[in-house]
Amino acid sequence: MQPELKLRIISGIILAIVVLGATIYGGVVFSVLSALIGLLIYYEWSTITRLQAEQPLTNVVGWIGQAAIAAAVVAGTLGYSLILLALFFVLAIGLMFAGRTSSWFPAGVVYAGLTGIALSGIRGSDSAGLHAMLFVFAVVWATDILAYFIGRAIGGPKLAPKISPGKTWSGAIGGTVSAVVAGVLVAYFAFSGKVALAAPIAFVLSVFSQSGDLFESFIKRRFGVKDSSHLIPGHGGVMDRVDGLIFACFAAFLLAGLFSLIKGGEVTSLGAALFGV
Structure with missing residues (x-):
């Protein structure tokens, strides 16, 4: 077996165990996993779309928003997490129309933020x-x-x-x-x-x-x-x-x-x- 394929299989098994284990356990464990996935997605999104490299100050606003949403997800407050998502999306739209950022910024705010909210919301308790x-x-x-x-x-x-x-x-x-x-x-x-x-x-x-x-x-x-x-x-x-x-x-x-x-x-x-x- 090729080393790369072996690594892929091992990491895939570990991921499946972690995700299924957290899903079955539920509660704050799954909420933390959901919030972490949302934060990692924002990291990747901001890197791919070059927000992190080309618009660092705007990206700081994005990170503050994602951190606030993640905290609300971990706390299990679905309503507050949706309100925070809406507020930071409106802020991101405002920055876009002010010419401070591109449309990739508000899209990333929703894409990453709603991921954690949706995962945690569906699993519930x-x-x-x-x-x-x-x-x-x-x-x-x-x-x-x-x-x-x-x-x-x-x-x-x-x-x-x-x-x-x-x-x-x-x-x-x-x-x-x-x-x-x-x-x-x-x-x-x-x-x-x-x-x-x-x-x-x-x-x-x-x-x-x-x-x-x-x-x-x-x-x-x-x-x-x-x-x-x-x-x-x-x-x-x-x-x-x-x-x-x-x-x-x-x-x-x-x-x-x-x-x-x-x-x-x-x-x-x-x-x-x-x-x-």
């Missing part, structure tokens, strides 16, 4: 949150793995050749179908009676997951970088590993919020709201 988070993982992982193998096996027309030349329509469709199957299986055991609802949710999350993958590919191609960073041995950066998960969590977070508004009344957790339990 109850069993429904755990099952909802495992559902999201299953959908994203099934999408990534099966899209890769089915795309390589079948080939065919490219999905977005100018952004990611290796991706095909056959892989995208195969990944989505696999995600729906995986999501339904998780829902069958975790959310009894919600299998019919799981299929369309899994479909939406899979589409968003693949969109997130393409989005990160676009960003890296736009700025001429191969990996988002070198933080993870053999894998590149955090964004390289969670690009699909980020967009899938955004979609799950928004869907849960929408469902809770439609249902009305007291919402125990976003994970519960996602499946109406």
Whole structure:
């Protein structure tokens, strides 16, 4: 086995153990992990888009915003974290229109900040949150793995050749179908009676997951970088590993919020709201 492949496998196993362990434990442990992922994503985003190198003072404002959001996420105050995100986004937009920064700055504020908020919000502190988070993982992982193998096996027309030349329509469709199957299986055991609802949710999350993958590919191609960073041995950066998960969590977070508004009344957790339990 080649040393690089061996390193990739070992670091991948360690990452999976850490993430799944924190997800199962929940509470402040998962909140800290969520906040850390958000901070690392902002670091990579600001490096890739050259905010750190070309606009250091503006980037300090970004770091203050991300640190405040991360603290609110760790404290478990979903409402305050969303308020902080909105405030710093408005500030970033103001700096952009004042000519002090580019549109990449407000985009990075939302991309990184909402990642930590969405992850922590979906997991919550109850069993429904755990099952909802495992559902999201299953959908994203099934999408990534099966899209890769089915795309390589079948080939065919490219999905977005100018952004990611290796991706095909056959892989995208195969990944989505696999995600729906995986999501339904998780829902069958975790959310009894919600299998019919799981299929369309899994479909939406899979589409968003693949969109997130393409989005990160676009960003890296736009700025001429191969990996988002070198933080993870053999894998590149955090964004390289969670690009699909980020967009899938955004979609799950928004869907849960929408469902809770439609249902009305007291919402125990976003994970519960996602499946109406």
